[in-house]
Amino acid sequence: MxxxxxxxxxxxxxxxxxxxxxxxxxxxxxxxxxxxxxxxxxxxxxxxxxxxxxxxxxxxxxxxxxxxxxxxxxxxxxxxxxxxxxxxxxxxxxxxxxxxxxxxxxxxxxxxxxxxxxxxxxxxxxxxxxxxxxxxxxxxxxxxxxxxxxxxxxxxxxxxxxxxxxIAKAAKPFFIKRIAIIGDKQFDKLPKQLANIYNTQYVSNGYINYIQHQHLHNNKLVLNESDYIRIALLHAQRLDEAMPLANQIIFTSLDFQTLHDFYRKAFEKSSKILQKLEDNYYFDQVIDASCFKQSDSSLTVFEKAVDMINKQLS
The missing domain is CATH 3.40.50.620 (HUPs)
Known part of the structure; x- marks a missing residue:
């Protein structure tokens, strides 16, 4: 033109x-x-x-x-x-x-x-x-x-x-730090607490949401390959929707590397789709049970997590 x-x-x-x-x-x-x-x-x-x-x-x-x-x-x-x-x-x-x-x-x-x-x-x-x-x-x-x-x-x-x-509004999502907090039930509340503290977005676990909506009445749930893909795509969609609204950092309880690891263990192979999501959705930090001692109290876990996040933003 x-x-x-x-x-x-x-x-x-x-x-x-x-x-x-x-x-x-x-x-x-x-x-x-x-x-x-x-x-x-x-x-x-x-x-x-x-x-x-x-x-x-x-x-x-x-x-x-x-x-x-x-x-x-x-x-x-x-x-x-x-x-x-x-x-x-x-x-x-x-x-x-x-x-x-x-x-x-x-x-x-x-x-x-x-x-x-x-x-x-x-x-x-x-x-x-x-x-x-x-x-x-x-x-x-x-x-x-x-x-x-x-x-x-x-x-x-x-x-x-x-x-x-x-920073320009259009550029801010590029700088958002992605933090995944994964582990057993004691970690369920932690990403929500941190999202409140840092006045930002929490992206709920697509794995849990998918099970609740798709397999509500299935007491003997076994996920197939397509289930994993749908879970991953749902999670990616929710991350994309939350990024423009986030404040410097975003919290979730599922990262794509962990999901892909579950897939590999279940089916003894890799997924091209999950690998692509893993490559494209980089997480700055994944906090799991290995970051803490078994003897740590809920308060200690909370304080250690806050310290980790502050280091990410420093």
Whole structure:
């Protein structure tokens, strides 16, 4: 699709890594789009640099380009005058060098879509002169002193959970810590208690729910292979539904590795579906009976579990 511009139209540009997308970025984009007819947002990516940012962060896992692109697309969905582009910055000299090569890449994308920019919006005052030079248009600074929103992606990467309120709504599920608490009946209440304490979501055990709904009157219950698959898919669905509502962490009493282990013992083989769920639904921590002594009281178990969770968020 070609996006046409004329000299009468105001066309803005914004550049960023959005690593991760946060309220400051959103403010920049929203203020910019209120001043132009169309806005082009460039998501810069470079493998080695992005990996280095992650390795020097306290993020639970590394955001990929597809994750960052989704955060932007989801945040600005149905906004027809906001256009998002992925900008490949591989083999370009690192900032503050490489301006010519970098701007050539940007201009190639602009030419492809027949776009002529009239203004660049940025929060980085040190970039203003080069933006004006290489794109031959006006540059407008937005909240350069961070007075309106005092946050940066660097601060979030260094401590995402202390800066939770600044992470974009679309990006928060990526950072949610998944904690499974499994074991005998003495653990039934613990994940619910922890969910209450941390003001977040508890996802009930799909295994128990499935048995209650599908085999209510079966006193001699033996699960077959399809039962395990249905249990797993039900649990995955409930996790997906709860993630956008969770606050930093989510609790459940079943993880997919444990369920898959039950399946292997029952049928002496693996399941491709269960393996895929196990791979795609990573749990940051699984707390089971082996984490505690048999002599531990309910209070001791409770206090040890809280300490484990606090370490996850530190």
């Amino acid at each position: 070609n996006i046409h511009s004329t000299n009468k139209r105001q066309v803005g540009l914004i550049f960023g890594k959005f690593y991760p997308l946060h309220c400051g970025h959103i403010y920049l984009i929203e203020k910019a789009v209120s001043q132009v007819d169309e806005l082009h947002v460039f998501l810069g990516c470079e493998q080695a640099r992005d990996l280095s940012l992650f390795e020097n962060s306290h993020m639970p896992r590394q955001p990929q380009v597809k994750d960052r692109l989704y955060w932007l697309q989801e945040t600005f969905k149905n906004r027809r005058n906001i256009h998002i582009h992925v900008l490949d910055e591989e083999n370009i000299a690192y900032y503050p060098n490489g301006w010519q090569d970098w701007s050539d890449r940007v201009n190639a994308i602009l030419q492809k879509h027949q776009v002529t920019p009239t203004v660049v919006f940025t929060s980085e005052s040190q970039d203003a002169k080069n933006h004006q030079l290489y794109f031959n248009c006006e540059v407008k600074l937005v909240d350069a002193d961070r007075q309106f929103i005092n946050i940066s992606a660097t601060k979030i990467r260094s401590d995402p959970y202390q800066n939770w309120q600044f």
